[in-house]
Amino acid sequence: MLTQSEENYLKAIYSLSEDQKEAISTNLLAEKMSTKPSSVTDMVKKLSVKKLISYQKYQGCELTVVGKKRAIQIIRKHRLWEVFLVNNLNFGWDEVHEIAEQLEHIHSSKLTDHLEEYLGFPKVDPHGDPIPNKNGVFEKINKSIALSDVDTAVKGIVVGVEDGSSGFFQFLKRYEIGLGTEIKVVEKFNFDLSVLVLIDGKEISFSSVVANKIFIQIK
Amino acid sequence: MLTQSEENYLKAIYSLSEDQKEAISTNLLAEKMSTKPSSVTDMVKKLSVKKLISYQKYQGCELTVVGKKRAIQIIRKHRLWEVFLVNNLNFGWDEVHEIAEQLEHIHSSKLTDHLEEYLGFPKVDPHGDPIPNKNGVFEKINKSIALSDVDTAVKGIVVGVEDGSSGFFQFLKRYEIGLGTEIKVVEKFNFDLSVLVLIDGKEISFSSVVANKIFIQIK
DNA sequence: ATTATTTTTTAGGCATGTCTAAAAATAGTG
DNA sequence: CACTATTTTTAGACATGCCTAAAAAATAAT
Numbered sequence: 001m002l003t004q005s006e007e008n009y010l011k012a013i014y015s016l017s018e019d020q021k022e023a024i025s026t027n028l029l030a031e032k033m034s035t036k037p038s039s040v041t042d043m044v045k046k047l048s049v050k051k052l053i054s055y056q057k058y059q060g061c062e063l064t065v066v067g068k069k070r071a072i073q074i075i076r077k078h079r080l081w082e083v084f085l086v087n088n089l090n091f092g093w094d095e096v097h098e099i100a101e102q103l104e105h106i107h108s109s110k111l112t113d114h115l116e117e118y119l120g121f122p123k124v125d126p127h128g129d130p131i132p133n134k135n136g137v138f139e140k141i142n143k144s145i146a147l148s149d150v151d152t153a154v155k156g157i158v159v160g161v162e163d164g165s166s167g168f169f170q171f172l173k174r175y176e177i178g179l180g181t182e183i184k185v186v187e188k189f190n191f192d193l194s195v196l197v198l199i200d201g202k203e204i205s206f207s208s209v210v211a212n213k214i215f216i217q218i219k
Numbered sequence: 220m221l222t223q224s225e226e227n228y229l230k231a232i233y234s235l236s237e238d239q240k241e242a243i244s245t246n247l248l249a250e251k252m253s254t255k256p257s258s259v260t261d262m263v264k265k266l267s268v269k270k271l272i273s274y275q276k277y278q279g280c281e282l283t284v285v286g287k288k289r290a291i292q293i294i295r296k297h298r299l300w301e302v303f304l305v306n307n308l309n310f311g312w313d314e315v316h317e318i319a320e321q322l323e324h325i326h327s328s329k330l331t332d333h334l335e336e337y338l339g340f341p342k343v344d345p346h347g348d349p350i351p352n353k354n355g356v357f358e359k360i361n362k363s364i365a366l367s368d369v370d371t372a373v374k375g376i377v378v379g380v381e382d383g384s385s386g387f388f389q390f391l392k393r394y395e396i397g398l399g400t401e402i403k404v405v406e407k408f409n410f411d412l413s414v415l416v417l418i419d420g421k422e423i424s425f426s427s428v429v430a431n432k433i434f435i436q437i438k
Numbered sequence: 439a440t441t442a443t444t445t446t447t448t449a450g451g452c453a454t455g456t457c458t459a460a461a462a463a464t465a466g467t468g
Numbered sequence: 469c470a471c472t473a474t475t476t477t478t479a480g481a482c483a484t485g486c487c488t489a490a491a492a493a494a495t496a497a498t
Contacts, residue, residue: 257477
């Protein structure tokens with residue numbers, strides 16, 4: 001049985017591994033976990049002993065097959081709970097992350113499976129992220145792209161945002177941006193990497209921070 | 220913010236306080252928590268500093284008003300989740316205790332309140348125990364009585380069982396005893412405190428252990 | 439190729455929550 | 469009342485998960 005901390009590390013390593021195929025460095029993981037590199041070293045040693053990651057001193061770490069499966073199961077739980085909170089308990093999609101962070105650590109695969117069935121086997125969570133099935137299989141073909149990477153004059157609809165601070169969700173609410181919102185990139189400014197977009201007829205300038213966090217699907 | 224361990228201690232002290240009005244002794248609490256008296260001493264000191272219990276060396280402990288409120292909120296969460304698991308996720312009433320033990324520690328009063336509303340403000344959990352409302356108020360007038368305390372020739376229906384081992388639930392299942400089952404006490408034996416009962420036309424003998432755990436409502 | 443810089447690890451400490459063994463306080467008994 | 473038995477507390481230890489500071493390894497730069 002894994003501790004919550006161990007589970008959170010697995011999740012973080014999984015998440016970082018989606019962006020790069022090389023091993024995850026200690027510093028990067030420390031940043032992701034909001035902790036110190038020395039703490040990370042301690043933990044990766046422990047996870048390595050448990051065969052959940054492969055780790056060589058000074059060489060970073062990678063999930064093993066077993067570790068990856070575990071990580072996906074945690075993500076599965078997280079996303080299913082988010083669906084429940086939004087669809088059934090009337091939470092806003094911007095309030096569910098923290099609660100799901102807690103719920104994802106409940107140990108009972110029967111609970112997860114019953115919940116999934118109760119929710120009608122949803123394929124995506126309220127942020128547009130795909131939900132793995134019981135066997136850890138899920139559609140990775142989410143061809144969404146960050147606003148910062150979209151070419152000028154291209155438009156698409158919001159299919160996801162990066163999990164972030166509640167401040168970010170406030171921001172989205174303020175501009176009435178949600179799943180399905182149509183956004184067109186009008187102009188991109190290289191000097192500060194900001195992006196000028198068109199939403200519902202209004203021009204808005206997004207800083208690079210924001211542009212990196214909003215994902216749209218083109219066409 | 221309380222740790223899970225602190226919350227479990229509060230719950231245990233609350234539970235023991237229902238059976239006796241004197242202070243809860245260290246040994247009794249240790250037994251309830253399946254831990255050692257020395258560990259209990261450490262914890263009660265901590266809870267005492269936090270003003271959740273009153274504690275004098277060698278004199279046992281008692282919940283303060285604040286501590287009692289906290290305990291009731293945890294019980295509220297536990298029971299609401301049990302209702303959810305049984306009514307919505309199709310769990311048997313004998314499988315939900317352990318999972319609810321985990322879910323009761325999720326920190327979000329908004330979640331609890333939304334869940335309560337979603338469930339339609341249930342008044343009792345699947346074991347027949349009353350569910351405190353948002354303000355910690357609940358009907359204590361559960362006039363149920365343990366089978367061991369029922370007089371001969373009296374009959375009633377099962378309204379609750381004491382949370383116990385899964386072995387006990389297996390036992391109940393085996394004899395097809397659940398909420399609503401009618402039980403009549405035929406004879407009581409003082410030499411071993413066993414009870415002979417009539418269920419669905421069949422005579423069954425219950426040991427005192429079992430008779431202490433099954434609660435029926437008379438009339 | 440030899441420094442300088444950055445990354446990573448080690449060493450030692452701290453808080454939580456548990457344990458065992460021993461000491462202290464309380465309760466029970468002749 | 470004194471002696472024994474029980475209960476409770478203290479003292480010291482251990483695992484987890486984190487920290488800081490310093491050492492070691494790897495990487496970059498001159």
